[in-house]
Amino acid sequence: MGKQFGRIEPEHQAFIERQKMFFVASAPPKGRINVSPKGLSSFRVLGDTDVAYLDCTGSGSETRAHLMASDDRRLTIMFCAFEGPPMILRLYGQGRSLMRGTPEYADLVPQFEEIAGARQIVRLSVDLVQTSCGMGVPLFDYKQERGSLVRYWAARSVDNLRKYWGLKNTKSIDGLPTGFVPDSMAPQG
Template sequence: MAKQFPELDDAHRSYIARQHIFFTATAAPTGRVNVSPRSTTALKLLGPNALVYLDRTGSSNETAAHLKLSDRMTIMFCAMDGPPQIMRLYGKGRIIRRGSTEYDALLESAFAGEEPGGARQMVHLDFDLVQTSCGYGVPLHGYEGERPSLDNWAANKSAEELEAYQRQKNQVSIDGFPTGLFEDA
């Protein structure tokens, strides 16, 4: 049975700390719905109703494009090992531009000033609903570790090459919506 809560409690925070993956879901008013997997190593809880994650360069930038058009966002965790459970955080998301005062402050306070290669922006979620459910249908998976692929890819690019890639692949969504990545840059 699903249970709903207005904010995260200690048990919820403990559950999130044990997870290795989360999924973001966003949708513009028209076009495709996007669901993206992320490593929890990039996620930081900011309080009982807020979190942020460091978003790294990828093959597209759907989340940013969708959040420019509609701030609706859901983050989902699902236990792949241990006791079954699913948790969804429903709220309003926004992009924090790399190099902005807010980005720099959060990088220092939430991420100890450590910026991974290929960092592109941060995604902030203010949520007003926490929902848990059984997760009985989620298959068991064993965690083997983080993939080095993105780190290796970013390490082999100069700052100029990363920006060129982002300009080519990350400025427009697959539905043609602008992401805002280089606005006012």
Template sequence: MGKLFPALLPEHEAFIRKQRIFFVGSAPLQADGHVNLSPKGHDVFRIVSPTEVGYLDLTGSGNETSAHLEENNRITLMFVAFEGPPLILRLYGKGRVILPGTADWELWAPRFELLPGARQIIGVDVHAVKTSCGFSVPFYTYERERDTLQRWAASKSGDELNEYWRGKNAVSMDGIPTPLGRRIAESAPFEDGRSANEKTRP
């Protein structure tokens, strides 16, 4: 049944690399704050070491995880077997938001294909890995990736995407500011003068 590990084992890494979707959980500190759970698709997850992982975060209608990490760093990542032997694998860790134009971005970005609409990278220092049976999870068969988000983001200019971020991604549901929101409010240019959208395009 359930087992707890201090770091990823090789078999855990192999399982993660086979998955087409993963889930991200985070929450604010306030007792009446909203717990967030987000599904993530596309090839955006990377394993750096048995205790460090990260994912390329694409534009969405909210930015809850980023706000929560800025406030308290807590994050849980979950991978589920929808094919083959049953398994649920959770990574518990401390997360951080990595924005374009920072030293950490220059270190992390080469690990990814920078898809249209990439707004930040979420880096995670893992302190616990937990597996559980997943016996009740149904079988699902992967068909293909959706390209809707990438087509939408690619159709936007840098200014248009920045305006979207300003309106949708600057604060959480509970009013917690995000690093991206502060960046836009400060109108801090990137090193080469391009907008965030233009800088993250392949």
């Protein structure tokens, strides 16, 4: 049976910090719902109703497009235990995208280990925490992070990263604008 909380309790934070991956779900008012897996130790609990993750360059930018297209900026982040006791933990709330090159990004990025190719920090103001049993989630053994994404962007020039942002990150799969302006973003630390 699920339980609901108005804030992230200390036991929730401890659970979150043990997880190696999480999932982000977003949706525009009309269009496709997006669910993205995330890892690379990029998630931080900043307070009992405040979390953020460092978002790496990928083949799309659905979360940012959805946050821009939606007045309520709804966002859900889910963690599930792949080892130990079963549990699923969801964080619901309103998200914001803090673009690389902005003062907000610069203020928050010291909370993270810098990742080559990082393009934004997604911050969530949590208004609901929900836990549920997770007994249907299989057990998996964690081996290691895949280093290929970080190596890929570390080996590219700033110009190549900006070109990629211009080609792949300016519109969602539904054609919604992401607000990425590649030439104004400072790609590397």
